[in-house]
Amino acid sequence: MPDSPPSAAPIRPAPPRLDDALTREHLEAALRDEAVAATECAWFARIAEIEGQTEASRALREMAEQHQQNANTTLDLLLRSREALIGARAGTTAENLAVVERFYRRDAEAHASRAATARREGFSDIGSWFESVSRLRVAHGARLASLREENPDG
């Protein structure tokens, strides 16, 4: 008799985990790039429009739209990762609110620190801008926290 085939079930490779992968870092970098490019293109489009550079303005505006959509998709892919962008699970609106709230808390501190550096280096206006944004982050975080408290089940 010929040897019987092995009885063990075929080995199925485990799906790759985005959390631990270099690709996740690349997605984060790509999201930042797309967001920056979307902002730059939209801003420059408006400047071109004011300057009467109609064709340049249209081209930049259309590119800004593309960048924004690319950013949306990149974020969507990144959300496959458990920890998403800033170490909290996202997906449902309740989870998403928590993610953004957490981002605001951390970013308020980050902006306050950036403000101190800017002032130390002599850039008072940039420091003042960072401080203003830091205060806004605190206000936004408080708004989301109160929303979460009012609707604890999301």
Add this chain to the structure above:
Amino acid sequence: MGENRYDADSIVVLEGLAAVRMRPAMYVGSTGPDGVMQLVIEVLQNALDEALAGEATEVHVSLDADDVWSVSDNGRGIPVDIHKPTGLRIPEVLVTELHAGGKFREGAYRLPGGLHGVGLTCVNALSATFELEVCREGGRWAGRWAAGKAVQPFVRLGHSDRTGTTVRFRADPGVFGGARAELAAVERWLRCQSWLTSGLSCRLRSPGAEVSFSSDEGIAGFAGWLAEGHERVHAQPVAVSATVGTHEVAAALLWTRAFAENFQGFVNHVHTPLGGAHADGLRAAVGHALTRYAREARLIDSTEPLETNDALEGLVAVLSVRMPDPHFEGQTKTRLLDAPAGRAVESAVGAALAVWLRANPSDAAAVVGRAIEAGRARLASRRASERARYERVEHLVDKEIYRQQFGIRSKTWHTSADWITNAGLLGLHGGSSQLAEDAVLLDVCCGSGVVGASFRGKVGRIVGLDLTPEMVALSRQRLDEVVQGDVYDIPFAEATFDGVCNREVLHLLPQPERPLAEIFRVLKPGGQFVVGQWVPFGAIDGPWMFQVVKKKQPLFVNNLYDEDVEALLKNAGFVNLTKQEYLQWEDIDNWIATWETPLLHRHQIRDLYHHCPAEVRAVHPFEISSSGAIRDCWRWVVYSAFKPA
């Protein structure tokens, strides 16, 4: 799963006018004063379309004491035949059916401006009372509606020798609250249309007043009127009149010595306050034509840039485009979207301007010189800003920048912003005085001296201090003595003054602690310090306001919140702090029309208001009128504090 059904039963179809009443802002832009204004414009636009079709020569408007608007024309009158599909008379269909009208087919109106069958219907739907009277073919016909529902059928009432249409309506308070259209805006609209439409005479009557407009000067007269009060760079406007494909382009261009560009664009006589393709075309044409001519005439060399923004500075431009089937952003037609219109305008204006420049070399040299001057000022401003940033590494202030800026602004200081001479705000400063009648007061960074002068009669002597020689000269007209000097190093001995006052300076200084320490030093023990400061409406408003003010004023370095000013005063050693708030409305278009605010920044400031985040709007009041003018409510706080005795 069965809880949230989504099937045919869940679809609500809003019939006819119910849709308009449910979402009025979708049709007329807002339920505030702008919305009521839009109702008036819709009716006026229908009357105007008769004039544009060559059938009417008069448009009469009146507003009575009960807020009833009446608009009549002497055109053909709306046809009164039976509309076969509905069995109703045509005027009834026009005011009760959305998208019914004579403007969908070519023939009756070639280039209409109304909302294509939505206008009169919306006005009817959103009016507490609406009356339509038509005189045509020897008869007089009329009907009446309330909130879009017929109250009196549209029937023939008798004989008439005249022809024309009259609409009388009162905006529904249930929709618009107590909002009213601005009479001045209606007057401006009629004035514009009388210039844009040759042979049209307009009359506006309101309780106690009547004005009439009729102009044969056309849009050149319009440009001249807009330029009133400003020195002209050349005497007569450049006139443009051309047909490019299906676009009829008419424009008038007049350069002035003003800082701001004043562009008024119209498409089929509809004002487009946010511009769009036609505005872009005109700006591109002006930029290219001036650059080309300046190089040809060797007024600039090939290395010196002449940017479009510089070419537009001080330009008063009126542009009227007539075209079939224009597409606008939004129902209220604030912005034209059609790119071909932009190309047509660029071609027509570019060609006409090139001819004018070559035919009028001395005027052309003056216009190009104006643009070169604007460009050099812009570059100087940028260099100053860069130098200021560099200097601030050591927390130093480049005093020359302050001297230069405020020296230039001193020429028009009192008219450059409303807040400067606002009586209520100044009254809060002087009114805070707890000083003795023989006290000596120092007004720090006194400008024209109005803040110090607000203490007149309350103290014995008022001394001013300012960095800028021009401001020192100006303030000497109001104060007893004025010294030129620096707030970082006040040229007076310790404990010299019983009181010190100051306004709107701390946010221009990288280290506000330093002038406060100086003020503390020169005050006598027990002396009073009164300081007025603009502050944002809290954390939500702060970043948005930072952007507005930074675009306007490159020297703005500290976005001081109310709590920041309090902390600064306390940390400087002041005690017994009290404060009063004051809300002041500022004309933003005037405020940003200054040397230190380049044209690009002025556009960006207007963008900030037009695209203001909703949560900022919820805390920070401002208004954008139907003509695009912006009025902003500023939050001032006047602080009073004392040096310990």
